[in-house]
Amino acid sequence: MKKGMFLVAGAVITLLYLLLGTPLYEALYYEREFSNEMYNENLYLTVSIVTTLVAWGFAGIYYYVVNSVSFSRWYHWLIVLIAACIAAPLINFAYPVSIFKGLGYDFSAQLFSFCMVDLAIEAILFIVVSFSIRWWSSNCRHTPIPE
Known part of the structure; x- marks a missing residue:
């Protein structure tokens, strides 16, 4: 029951x-x-979708693909969090820059600052997703914080 509630809460958030x-x-x-x-x-909307896909994708990969006792420590989870926090802002920088260049705008400085905000949102969303889906992992369900 508790596990399902966490999944629903993560999906709603x-x-x-x-x-x-x-x-x-x-x-x-x-x-x-x-x-x-x-x-x-x-x-x-595009940035939101990318941020969501990266958070759910990286957490899913950690909990269900990697899913190894050898990688079930908090610092392994932190490495995946950092990777997600790098991937999402990079994608969310590259795509809008290409759109803006096509339109003749140069918002590189503003987009960099915007991506720092996106990095923080990615971290929060990844943590929410981690606590939503970790319960069904056979080896990593106690990561990052034991039950």
């Missing part, structure tokens, strides 16, 4: 993040021209 991603990002980082172009090109 992720869905809320996807639905409220634009206001969340604009509340955490707003620069008028940059934010207007992100909104006009619907890049907030």
Whole structure:
């Protein structure tokens, strides 16, 4: 029962993040021209989807693909968290830069600052996902914090 509740809570938090991603990002980082172009090109939704896929994907890989006693320590989980926190902002930097260059804009500095906000959101979402799906892992369910 408890395991299912954690999964549902993680799914609900992720869905809320996807639905409220634009206001969340604009509340955490707003620069008028940059934010207007992100909104006009619907890049907030793209960034939210990428961030969600990376968080769920990396956590799934850790808990169900790696799933080894040799990699069931908290610092192994931390390495996967760091990898996710690098992957999502890199993708979310590269894609909008290509869109903006096609439009003739240079928002590289603003996009870098925006990606630092995305890094923090990725870390939070990865932690939420980890506590949502870890219960069914045969070897890593006690990572990062034992039951």
